[in-house]
Amino acid sequence: AQSVTQLDSHVSVSEGTPVLLRCNYSSSYSPSLFWYVQHPNKGLQLLLKYTSAATLVKGINGFEAEFKKSETSFHLTKPSAHMSDAAEYFCVVSDLRTGTASKLTFGTGTRLQVTL
Amino acid sequence: GAVVSQHPSRVICKSGTSVKIECRSLDFQATTMFWYRQFPKQSLMLMATSNEGSKATYEQGVEKDKFLINHASLTLSTLTVTSAHPEDSSFYICSARSGVTPYEQYFGPGTRLTVT
Numbered sequence: 001a002q003s004v005t006q007l008d009s010h011v012s013v014s015e016g017t018p019v020l021l022r023c024n025y026s027s028s029y030s031p032s033l034f035w036y037v038q039h040p041n042k043g044l045q046l047l048l049k050y051t052s053a054a055t056l057v058k059g060i061n062g063f064e065a066e067f068k069k070s071e072t073s074f075h076l077t078k079p080s081a082h083m084s085d086a087a088e089y090f091c092v093v094s095d096l097r098t099g100t101a102s103k104l105t106f107g108t109g110t111r112l113q114v115t116l
Numbered sequence: 117g118a119v120v121s122q123h124p125s126r127v128i129c130k131s132g133t134s135v136k137i138e139c140r141s142l143d144f145q146a147t148t149m150f151w152y153r154q155f156p157k158q159s160l161m162l163m164a165t166s167n168e169g170s171k172a173t174y175e176q177g178v179e180k181d182k183f184l185i186n187h188a189s190l191t192l193s194t195l196t197v198t199s200a201h202p203e204d205s206s207f208y209i210c211s212a213r214s215g216v217t218p219y220e221q222y223f224g225p226g227t228r229l230t231v232t
Contacts, residue, residue: 036223041207041226041228042225042226043122043209043223043224043225043226044160044209044223045223046220046223049220090159090160103150103162103165104150104162104211104221106159106160106161107159108158108159109158109159
């Protein structure tokens with residue numbers, strides 16, 4: 001079984017300040033972890049993914065996340081928020097076993113608000 | 117990159133009618149496609165998994181006779197909502213997964229269904 005918990009349903013930051021969106025996971029297998037962003041009434045865009053390579057993963061738009069097995073965490077960070085970062089962010093876990101149609105399990109989402 | 121399209125992007129239908137949503141992988145062959153449902157301000161919930169040429173596997177609680185899924189080719193899956201009711205109004209998102217590594221899922225832009 002696998003699950004993911006996003007610790008904050010809503011995060012508000014000022015433009016130019018750091019962003020931290022928290023995610024903890026649970027998985028019976030070596031997990032693959034993803035962060036997706038969804039702007040209003042739009043589909044999902046992949047920000048970054050961890051698949052058992054480097055634990056510090058760099059993604060698009062200046063985002064990065066660090067896989068910490070001891071803490072079962074995969075928090076998303078960005079040094080400086082931009083107004084265009086305001087959106088819904090989903091942490092996702094999958095046990096991407098080779099050759100199987102492994103399911104993605106989504107967290108409940110964190111709404112990021114960026115203020116002037 | 118891999119592109120997945122959905123058609124239509126928005127649809128309004130009357131209660132009791134059926135509506136079909138198409139999901140296409142434009143530049144890769146998708147051996148597996150997934151259908152998700154997203155209620156306002158909520159996360160994505162997996163409805164069903166379909167493999168090309170075989171019957172879809174539905175998640176617990178999803179009515180297979182109401183949500184008909186067909187995956188007739190490696191680039192097309194369809195979701196038909198039969199005898200739609202207002203409670204079926206939602207945002208439906210598909211994803212497509214290739215049959216080769218890294219087995220990543222690529223998401224469509226979603227279809228907003230409103231049943232009046």
